[in-house]
Amino acid sequence: xxxxxxxxxxxxxxxxxxxxxxxxxCVVLASVIAVVLAALVYxxxxxxxxxxxVSAVGLTIPSFALIGILIVPFGFGVVPAxxxxxxxxxxxxxxxxxxxxxxxxxxxxxxxxxxxxxRMKTLLRIELPLAWPxxxxxxxxxxxxxMGVAAIAAFALGPGLGGFIFxxxxxxxxxxxxxxxxxxxxxxxxxxxxxxxxxxxxxRLTISRGIRV
Amino acid sequence: xSNTIATSSKGTYREGSTSDSGxxxxxxxxTKRYPGQKAPAVDGITLEIPAGKTVMFxxxxxxxKTTTLKMINRLIxxxxxxxxxxxxxxxxxxxxxxxxxxxxxxxxxxxxxxxxVAKNIGLVPKMLGWDKQRxxxxxxxxxxxxxxxxxxxxxxxxxxxSGGQQQRVGVARALAADPPVLLMDEPFGAVDPITRQRxxxxxxxxxxxxxxTIVCVTxxxxxxxxxxxxxxxxxxxxxxxxxxxxxxxxxxxxxxFVEGFIxxxxxxxxxxxxxxxDVGLLExxxxxxxDPVREVIPRMERAGEHRVVVLDGRDRPIQWLSRRQLSRxxxxxxxxxxxxxxxxNRATLNDALDTMLVCGEGAALVTGPxxxxxxxxxVETVMRAITAIRQQVARSVPADTPVGINTGSVPTTASGAxx
Ligand SMILES: Nc1ncnc2c1ncn2[C@@H]1O[C@H](COP(=O)(O)OP(=O)(O)O)[C@@H](O)[C@H]1O
Ligand SMILES: [Mg+2]
Numbered sequence: 001x002x003x004x005x006x007x008x009x010x011x012x013x014x015x016x017x018x019x020x021x022x023x024x025x026c027v028v029l030a031s032v033i034a035v036v037l038a039a040l041v042y043x044x045x046x047x048x049x050x051x052x053x054v055s056a057v058g059l060t061i062p063s064f065a066l067i068g069i070l071i072v073p074f075g076f077g078v079v080p081a082x083x084x085x086x087x088x089x090x091x092x093x094x095x096x097x098x099x100x101x102x103x104x105x106x107x108x109x110x111x112x113x114x115x116x117x118x119r120m121k122t123l124l125r126i127e128l129p130l131a132w133p134x135x136x137x138x139x140x141x142x143x144x145x146x147m148g149v150a151a152i153a154a155f156a157l158g159p160g161l162g163g164f165i166f167x168x169x170x171x172x173x174x175x176x177x178x179x180x181x182x183x184x185x186x187x188x189x190x191x192x193x194x195x196x197x198x199x200x201x202x203x204r205l206t207i208s209r210g211i212r213v
Numbered sequence: 214x215s216n217t218i219a220t221s222s223k224g225t226y227r228e229g230s231t232s233d234s235g236x237x238x239x240x241x242x243x244t245k246r247y248p249g250q251k252a253p254a255v256d257g258i259t260l261e262i263p264a265g266k267t268v269m270f271x272x273x274x275x276x277x278k279t280t281t282l283k284m285i286n287r288l289i290x291x292x293x294x295x296x297x298x299x300x301x302x303x304x305x306x307x308x309x310x311x312x313x314x315x316x317x318x319x320x321x322x323x324x325x326x327x328x329x330v331a332k333n334i335g336l337v338p339k340m341l342g343w344d345k346q347r348x349x350x351x352x353x354x355x356x357x358x359x360x361x362x363x364x365x366x367x368x369x370x371x372x373x374x375s376g377g378q379q380q381r382v383g384v385a386r387a388l389a390a391d392p393p394v395l396l397m398d399e400p401f402g403a404v405d406p407i408t409r410q411r412x413x414x415x416x417x418x419x420x421x422x423x424x425x426t427i428v429c430v431t432x433x434x435x436x437x438x439x440x441x442x443x444x445x446x447x448x449x450x451x452x453x454x455x456x457x458x459x460x461x462x463x464x465x466x467x468x469x470f471v472e473g474f475i476x477x478x479x480x481x482x483x484x485x486x487x488x489x490x491d492v493g494l495l496e497x498x499x500x501x502x503x504d505p506v507r508e509v510i511p512r513m514e515r516a517g518e519h520r521v522v523v524l525d526g527r528d529r530p531i532q533w534l535s536r537r538q539l540s541r542x543x544x545x546x547x548x549x550x551x552x553x554x555x556x557x558n559r560a561t562l563n564d565a566l567d568t569m570l571v572c573g574e575g576a577a578l579v580t581g582p583x584x585x586x587x588x589x590x591x592v593e594t595v596m597r598a599i600t601a602i603r604q605q606v607a608r609s610v611p612a613d614t615p616v617g618i619n620t621g622s623v624p625t626t627a628s629g630a631x632x
Contacts, residue, residue: 111317115312116311116313129327
């Protein structure tokens with residue numbers, strides 16, 4: 001096991017970095033998309049319910065199946081991997097952003113309008129910062145979730161640690177196959193922990209002291 | 214009462230960056246229909262708000278006070294009619310731009326919890342493009358104005374303030390860009406009675422410095438009498454039942470509806486018409502922290518006083534010590550007694566009595582603008598004032614009564630003038 005890692009140290013590090021960077025980039029992209037969507041729908045009760053339903057139902061789609069389907073139009077490689085990861089990453093953020101934005105005290109929104117902030121300014125300066133702790137919690141959940149999803153993306157020959165897991169599983173029983181799987185899984189878990197620490201730090205930096213619990 | 218405020222304070226305070234006078238408002242045949250409701254919430258109201266005066270809206274819940282108020286800054290768009298601010302017709306100008314020119318205070322301050330006190334207060338100046346230094350200087354000036362120490366409170370967050378302090382910051386924020394008009398919707402509804410009285414006193418002091426045009430909604434008739442130069446009594450659909458000075462509404466309520474609103478003790482309410490500062494105050498003996506007790510006591514003896522008022526560096530009372538308390542110490546210290554019975558000089562005699570009762574004292578300390586000590590008021594003084602008021606109930610009609618009518622309502626005939 002240790003030999004396995006020692007022999008492939010460079011490769012493990014490189015794949016981990018790829019995995020990490022893929023996840024982070026997709027989560028950032030997904031968060032932006034989800035928050036914009038939430039900002040568009042949260043004022044409208046019906047649309048907000050639709051958004052909630054989508055995020056609930058979307059999470060039940062098996063990621064493996066979705067990747068398989070996407071290979072048909074996009075072929076193997078990075079594109080289907082990015083689409084699937086971003087899709088799954090967006091769902092928890094969308095739900096939390098809708099909840100967070102709808103949860104902002106209407107009196108504060110009116111107060112913002114009362115001092116002469118326009119709709120956009122109210123959204124950017126008041127509503128989003130107040131909803132931010134809830135949104136960030138969604139981003140955190142989503143990052144944990146897509147760490148695993150990103151491993152599955154290796155099926156579409158996407159980058160990352162999934163390669164260790166898939167190649168190991170394919171040769172199960174063969175030499176080093178178990179070591180390969182375990183290396184992949186453990187590395188994913190370690191990355192997930194590192195990223196989560198990062199989010200705790202981000203929360204400290206970006207959540208105003210006035211609303212921190 | 215309105216005359217006293219205007220004459221006593223005209224130009225006596227510092228010339229800051231604050232303009233001296235508010236702008237008048239004309240609500241001209243304004244109607245508001247909410248979608249899906251048959252009856253309009255506000256029905257053809259025409260109301261003149263005189264520049265630099267405080268006009269109070271009172272009336273039962275749901276009668277359209279808030280709707281009328283919010284149509285002035287167009288948080289609610291009128292369905293019909295015009296809003297004139299100063300000389301400008303503001304009915305069709307950009308609403309956000311209009312609201313930056315009008316201060317707006319809501320219940321419990323409406324402060325943004327994720328912004329510091331300074332950020333909250335500096336919001337409007339920032340939107341108006343002031344530079345950082347000017348904003349920061351303005352923030353400190355306003356905190357002083359609302360009796361909060363800038364160094365202590367500038368960087369706090371709203372959750373680190375008491376309800377009364379939050380409300381003060383709310384007022385400071387509304388005043389930040391020195392708007393000519395201040396709109397307040399039940400501003401003191403969410404604080405305890407003693408804090409409310411303090412905040413009211415402070416608003417009166419601020420108004421005596423700034424002369425804004427203030428429109429304030431309240432459900433508390435005593436508050437309306439205390440704060441208002443004029444009171445509008447509304448009934449359903451913002452129908453104006455009476456628009457008059459507090460004195461005249463108390464002395465001559467227009468009808469049973471207004472009488473009902475005044476409540477049973479109309480006589481006692483006259484107490485709300487007299488200000489602490491209008492009756493003779495006792496001078497009191499004052500001392501400073503650090504003064505030795507052996508020097509203070511002879512002064513008290515000479516004046517025949519039993520207590521001494523300790524003032525801080527800004528002449529604010531911090532302790533009120535009896536001879537017995539003095540006998541236990543050698544030197545006066547600078548600690549503030551939180552339970553000091555204090556009333557503002559613009560507080561009503563009613564407030565003064567309340568304070569004396571709550572604190573269990575037969576007297577109270579009187580403070581002026583920025584909490585400066587002015588003198589002492591005692592129960593005997595209040596009693597003499599009551600007798601005097603009884604003897605001269607004001608019945609003069611002010612010459613320049615502002616207009617307040619409902620064009621939308623059927624003119625009431627002399628015989629059936631009922632609501
Ligand atoms: N946003 C709104 N939509 C529909 N009806 C409203 C709205 N706001 C107030 N109303 C109605 O208009 C009337 C006047 O309300 P309001 O001005 O808030 O009264 P007040 O402030 O005197 O209690 C009430 O009957 C209330 O139900
Ligand atoms: Mg109201």
